[in-house]
Amino acid sequence: xxxxxxxxxxxxxxxxxxxxxxxxxxxxxxxxxxxxxxxxxxxxxxxxxxxxxxxxxxxxxxxxxxxxxxxxxxxxxxxxxxxxxxxxxxxxxxxxxxxxxxxxxxxxxxxxxxxxxxxxxxxxxxxxxxxxxxxxxxxxxxxxxxxxxxxxxxxxxxxxxxxxxxxxxxxxxxxxxxxxxxxxxxxxxxxxxxxxxxxxxxxxxxxxxxxxxxxxxxxxxxxxxxxxxxxxxxxxxxxxxxxxxxxxxxxxxxxxxxxxxxxxxxxxxxxxxxxxxxxxxxxxxxxxxxxxxxxxxxxxxxxxxx
Amino acid sequence: xxxxxxxxxxxxxxxxxxxxxxxxxxxxxxxxxxxxxxxxxxxxxxxxxxxxxxxxxxxxxxxxxxxxxxxxxxxxxxxxxxxxxxxxxxxxxxxxxxxxxxxxxxxxxxxxxxxxxxxxxxxxxxxxxxxxxxxxxxxxxxxxxxxxxxxxxxxxxxxxxxxxxxxxxxxxxxxxxxxxxxxxxxxxxxxxxxxxxxxxxxxxxxxxxxxxxxxxxxxxxxxxxxxxxxxxxxxxxxxxxxxxxxxxxxxxxxxxxxxxxxxxxxxxxxxxxxxxxxxxxxxxxxxxxxxxxxxxxxxxxxxxxxxxxxxxxxxxxxxxxxxxxxxxxxxxxxxxxxxxxxxxxxxxxxxxxxxxxxxxxxxxxxxxxxxxxxxxxxxxxxxxxxxxxxxxxxxxxxxxxx
Numbered sequence: 106x107x108x109x110x111x112x113x114x115x116x117x118x119x120x121x122x123x124x125x126x127x128x129x130x131x132x133x134x135x136x137x138x139x140x141x142x143x144x145x146x147x148x149x150x151x152x153x154x155x156x157x158x159x160x161x162x163x164x165x166x167x168x169x170x171x172x173x174x175x176x177x178x179x180x181x182x183x184x185x186x187x188x189x190x191x192x193x194x195x196x197x198x199x200x201x202x203x204x205x206x207x208x209x210x211x212x213x214x215x216x217x218x219x220x221x222x223x224x225x226x227x228x229x230x231x232x233x234x235x236x237x238x239x240x241x242x243x244x245x246x247x248x249x250x251x252x253x254x255x256x257x258x259x260x261x262x263x264x265x266x267x268x269x270x271x272x273x274x275x276x277x278x279x280x281x282x283x284x285x286x287x288x289x290x291x292x293x294x295x296x297x298x299x300x301x302x303x304x305x306x307x308x309x310x311x312x313x314x315x316x317x318x319x320x321x322x323x324x325x326x327x328x329x330x331x332x333x334x335x336x337x338x339x340x341x342x343x344x345x346x347x348x349x350x351x352x353x354x355x356x357x358x359x360x361x362x363x364x365x366x367x368x369x370x371x372x373x374x375x376x377x378x379x380x381x382x383x384x385x386x387x388x389x390x391x392x393x394x395x396x397x398x399x400x401x402x403x404x405x406x407x408x409x410x411x
Numbered sequence: 412x413x414x415x416x417x418x419x420x421x422x423x424x425x426x427x428x429x430x431x432x433x434x435x436x437x438x439x440x441x442x443x444x445x446x447x448x449x450x451x452x453x454x455x456x457x458x459x460x461x462x463x464x465x466x467x468x469x470x471x472x473x474x475x476x477x478x479x480x481x482x483x484x485x486x487x488x489x490x491x492x493x494x495x496x497x498x499x500x501x502x503x504x505x506x507x508x509x510x511x512x513x514x515x516x517x518x519x520x521x522x523x524x525x526x527x528x529x530x531x532x533x534x535x536x537x538x539x540x541x542x543x544x545x546x547x548x549x550x551x552x553x554x555x556x557x558x559x560x561x562x563x564x565x566x567x568x569x570x571x572x573x574x575x576x577x578x579x580x581x582x583x584x585x586x587x588x589x590x591x592x593x594x595x596x597x598x599x600x601x602x603x604x605x606x607x608x609x610x611x612x613x614x615x616x617x618x619x620x621x622x623x624x625x626x627x628x629x630x631x632x633x634x635x636x637x638x639x640x641x642x643x644x645x646x647x648x649x650x651x652x653x654x655x656x657x658x659x660x661x662x663x664x665x666x667x668x669x670x671x672x673x674x675x676x677x678x679x680x681x682x683x684x685x686x687x688x689x690x691x692x693x694x695x696x697x698x699x700x701x702x703x704x705x706x707x708x709x710x711x712x713x714x715x716x717x718x719x720x721x722x723x724x725x726x727x728x729x730x731x732x733x734x735x736x737x738x739x740x741x742x743x744x745x746x747x748x749x750x751x752x753x754x755x756x757x758x759x760x761x762x763x764x765x766x767x768x769x770x771x772x773x774x775x776x777x778x779x780x781x782x783x784x785x786x787x788x789x790x791x792x793x794x795x796x797x798x799x800x801x802x803x804x805x806x807x808x809x810x811x812x813x
Contacts, residue, residue, distance in 0.1 A: 166551065166797045168524065189812065253680040271618055275682060276668055356673045361661050361813040372808050376517045
């Protein structure tokens with residue numbers, strides 16, 4: 106119930122006395138929020154759905170579409186861009202996994218190990234947030250320069266013969282996944298840190314008292330208690346990463362073989378003026394994310410997350 | 412409700428539709444209106460078919476002008492002022508707002524098309540866009556006809572550009588600058604240079620080749636290398652043959668990247684050693700390193716030539732002011748001053764003579780003042796039909812998206 110929050114036990118009897126007035130007040134209070142959602146979420150969403158069913162206009166001119174019920178738009182984009190959809194989710198999944206691998210130890214260090222040194226802990230958290238002070242576009246461009254053929258990384262790898270003379274780093278799936286991972290690490294670290302920071306260390310001690318080894322204690326105590334952080338961190342990484350079009354764009358770290366769904370939508374919208382295709386792709390992306398996230402949240406069993 | 416309708420076309424349409432559907436205020440507030448409004452918006456965005464009408468010209472009373480243009484396309488001194496533009500303001504009394512907000516034909520168009528379709532002001536009284544995009548605007552009725560009586564200097568227009576297929580008689584547009592697409596290479600890493608498009612496919616350049624994301628330039632050069640005249644009536648099969656070659660070189664990893672103006676970074680950080688590029692840019696990046704590190708050449712099978720053209724958008728209210736500006740930039744001395752800075756081809760007759768007094772070397776520069784021999788080596792991509800534009804554009808994007 107939307108107004109459930111108002112009906113606390115203390116206010117229960119009062120609420121029953123004047124239910125009409127109360128719901129009216131609640132409605133007034135909620136009105137700005139509802140109006141905001143209706144205007145900036147519902148209207149664009151409906152417009153997007155309608156656009157995705159548009160049919161080519163009679164003039165045949167570029168960007169000319171009329172309202173219609175072209176279900177085939179969806180079939181066309183899936184058959185044309187199915188590979189990009191799979192690629193996007195694969196990249197997003199890899200980036201989420203790598204971000205988790207890097208972030209968990211980092212968050213553990215900050216949230217558990219550094220508890221005794223609040224100053225160092227605060228400094229560490231600041232350092233995790235620090236990249237946000239520079240636009241992520243600039244940071245991604247900087248990585249492009251670092252990873253470029255004549256940049257330090259490629260030169261070193263060439264010198265060590267770890268990279269063939271024809272091989273390069275930018276414009277490959279590696280650089281795109283790298284960019285995604287890099288850009289989303291703070292989003293992964295902070296929620297896990299918040300969970301671990303509240304971890305009651307007496308539980309860990311109790312694990313030891315019950316003859317559990319460090320690994321078992323971690324798996325059965327620490328990890329489950331930090332799961333809300335892991336789940337929200339991976340959602341905060343996975344959802345935007347799947348729709349990201351900056352890292353994969355050829356202006357940044359991507360190339361012709363690494364384009365993701367976001368790039369397909371951008372190309373269809375800006376270059377081809379194929380608005381129905383762009384809208385259909387957006388809705389497919391949204392639907393897949395909704396399903397995946399729904400399954401993930403249900404499976405991970407953390408009810409008090411969202 | 413009073414019978415008068417609001418002036419704004421979108422709101423007027425909304426009011427009309429709302430009345431027609433007999434929507435009560437309560438229903439709108441109840442939230443069902445949200446959906447209805449969206450449907451109405453969608454309907455009126457798509458339902459607009461009639462060509463928009465031109466805005467009333469208020470140039471006589473309002474001495475202002477907003478001009479949208481591409482980056483690095485205007486003379487600039489060390490303080491960031493534009494000397495020729497300042498002189499125009501002083502001479503004409505018109506205050507010009509110079510906006511550098513065009514960086515891609517398609518994305519600029521995508522930004523303003525809805526307002527154009529409704530005949531609204533897009534915040535620019537004149538814009539410079541590339542030939543084919545100008546053609547699209549003219550076909551859709553998004554431009555205002557120029558009054559040549561206000562532009563006496565139009566007599567200085569290069570004869571070759573007087574009658575393009577997208578705008579016969581230059582009724583709606585006037586060239587600003589032009590340029591070539593051709594080959595460029597890093598003279599330190601590729602000392603022997605490049606002569607033909609086929610040289611780009613040399614195994615030694617594998618993964619070191621960049622091409623432009625401007626379809627007409629990249630595919631145009633490939634078609635020319637396959638012996639197709641891009642200014643003539645080539646067929647879809649001939650276009651497809653170039654796309655096939657392009658696809659192969661991208662898939663083989665010979666072509667490293669396909670980019671817009673950002674290709675310059677790739678040349679500079681040596682991700683690419685040879686590339687299909689725009690002529691004026693190479694002078695600019697050579698200027699940054701201080702010596703001729705990169706060279707530009709028109710391939711032996713021919714290069715492409717294009718122009719960016721002034722046009723007056725349909726909703727612009729300062730057409731006469733825009734015409735005064737065009738007239739000013741068609742003074743040979745002014746044109747020469749701009750060309751000396753931007754290094755692109757000036758469309759103004761007499762600018763070469765004027766340049767001789769500014770910088771005699773530049774007057775001989777084939778990239779600014781091409782001779783007839785140079786011009787004989789380049790072709791202009793013909794205007795595509797709507798159907799071709801969609802078909803070819805989709806084929807080209809498909810390669811870019813991989």
